[in-house]
Amino acid sequence: MPGNDNHPNELTKHEQLLQYIRELPIGTKVPVRQMAKDRGVSEGTAYRALKEAEQLGLVSTKERIGTVRVDKKRRSHPEQLTFAEVLEIVQGSMLGGEEGLEKSLHKFVIGAMELGEMMAYIDAGSLLIVGNRENAHRIALEQGAGVLVTGGFGTSEEVRTLANERRLPILTCRHDTFTVASMINRAMYDQLIKRKIMIIADLLEPTSRNGVLKQSSEVADFLKLSAETGSSRFPVTDEWNRVVGMITSKDVIGSPPGQALDKLMTRRPMTVTLNTPVASAAHRMVSEGIELLPVVDRQRKLVGTISRGEVIRAMQFANRPAHLGETFDALMWGGFTEQRDSESRLYFTGLATPQMSGPLGTISEGVLTSLMQQAASRAVEDLRKREHVLDNMTTYFLRTVPVDASISIVPHIIEASRRYVKVEVQAVQDGDVVAKAMLTAQTIDPA
Numbered sequence: 001m002p003g004n005d006n007h008p009n010e011l012t013k014h015e016q017l018l019q020y021i022r023e024l025p026i027g028t029k030v031p032v033r034q035m036a037k038d039r040g041v042s043e044g045t046a047y048r049a050l051k052e053a054e055q056l057g058l059v060s061t062k063e064r065i066g067t068v069r070v071d072k073k074r075r076s077h078p079e080q081l082t083f084a085e086v087l088e089i090v091q092g093s094m095l096g097g098e099e100g101l102e103k104s105l106h107k108f109v110i111g112a113m114e115l116g117e118m119m120a121y122i123d124a125g126s127l128l129i130v131g132n133r134e135n136a137h138r139i140a141l142e143q144g145a146g147v148l149v150t151g152g153f154g155t156s157e158e159v160r161t162l163a164n165e166r167r168l169p170i171l172t173c174r175h176d177t178f179t180v181a182s183m184i185n186r187a188m189y190d191q192l193i194k195r196k197i198m199i200i201a202d203l204l205e206p207t208s209r210n211g212v213l214k215q216s217s218e219v220a221d222f223l224k225l226s227a228e229t230g231s232s233r234f235p236v237t238d239e240w241n242r243v244v245g246m247i248t249s250k251d252v253i254g255s256p257p258g259q260a261l262d263k264l265m266t267r268r269p270m271t272v273t274l275n276t277p278v279a280s281a282a283h284r285m286v287s288e289g290i291e292l293l294p295v296v297d298r299q300r301k302l303v304g305t306i307s308r309g310e311v312i313r314a315m316q317f318a319n320r321p322a323h324l325g326e327t328f329d330a331l332m333w334g335g336f337t338e339q340r341d342s343e344s345r346l347y348f349t350g351l352a353t354p355q356m357s358g359p360l361g362t363i364s365e366g367v368l369t370s371l372m373q374q375a376a377s378r379a380v381e382d383l384r385k386r387e388h389v390l391d392n393m394t395t396y397f398l399r400t401v402p403v404d405a406s407i408s409i410v411p412h413i414i415e416a417s418r419r420y421v422k423v424e425v426q427a428v429q430d431g432d433v434v435a436k437a438m439l440t441a442q443t444i445d446p447a
Helices: 013-022 032-039 043-055 083-089 134-142 157-166 177-196 219-229 278-288 308-317 328-333 365-384
Strands: 059-062 066-069 093-096 107-110 126-130 146-149 170-172 233-237 243-248 292-296 302-307 337-340 346-351 388-397 406-416 420-429 432-443
Touching: 013 032, 013 043, 032 043, 043 059, 083 170, 083 177, 093 157, 107 177, 126 134, 126 177, 134 146, 134 157, 157 170, 219 233, 233 292, 233 302, 243 292, 278 292, 278 308, 278 432, 302 308, 328 365, 346 365, 365 388, 365 406, 365 420, 365 432
Parallel strands: 107 126, 126 146, 146 170
Antiparallel strands: 059 066, 093 170, 233 243, 292 302, 337 346, 346 406, 388 432, 406 420, 420 432
């Protein structure tokens, strides 16, 4: 029968190469020609596998070294940068010690003091940011620290050799020391914000494509895989491992065993990527009634799958931070305090700061909208004690608000059901309503 030439779970050559790369020890060089020869495939096939492995974070191409098997980037220490990330942030270049690029640094030291005093601050795992001071370069490397030379200066051949021996990066960039420190500090804040947001990559490791059917598979293949795994829904991929459909038990009911899945599957299914926020995936799954989402890369090639239950549980048991650092929302909301009226209803008070002003010198409409949305969000959390996503918002602006004015943001729950909450919010200054909003939020119900 057509479509039975391959077992539905049999890995293609491309998938076999990816699995081979995953099993290599960290730090192994992975040359295209050698891999093609060892695995008995063409160099083109090996090259395509390496490019996908690079997108998945399994390998990295390093200057003058080649393609190297690397560990997946960890998100457990969001405040730490690697030397490679610093190199990218400052748009610099390497002087030596390329093999240490993936090492993390725990602090950076500004080399704007006498050498003896500088020694007290330099230790292993730090980064010395300094200008054209060769003695400081050498001492930092001897102490186990990396070096970033500012102002576009280089260093001596002796220092380069020492960096290579110690496997500690010595970098250079055209910016001055103060600018470099500001750039790195900003990048650390940005990464702290991004890494506190739970994404699909935190729940999923790249898999060997278990529980997947091919486009050429038949109903008999679906029934066999369903019996083996206990699952009733699977992604369907083409010969290049791109997701082309989803198939469920409902789709195959009443079909003969030899019927091709290509004729029964749901085409162009909803997918997510490794960088999709978990909250976004949960909202889509709940609102669309989806039980299983394929996780794909930028070419829609399958990386794995994530179930609705996994996503909801992750949101329930994650340690949700009080705020996400220096986001605009957090900065605007930082000056507001929570209050309760005589009936224990929630409201918030704060000052309209100069940073909130628009082009006319009054508080901008965008800031007022954000403040009312955040007040509504906290009111919903106070009521439901569960995650939610804003569905829609209608805003009315009645009066302008001057800088330094005292504002009260008063949310009022109009209607609440198991899945939806409607909230009216008023922004009040000196007893007068200056803005109003009507919001609808969808709660993410674990059931």
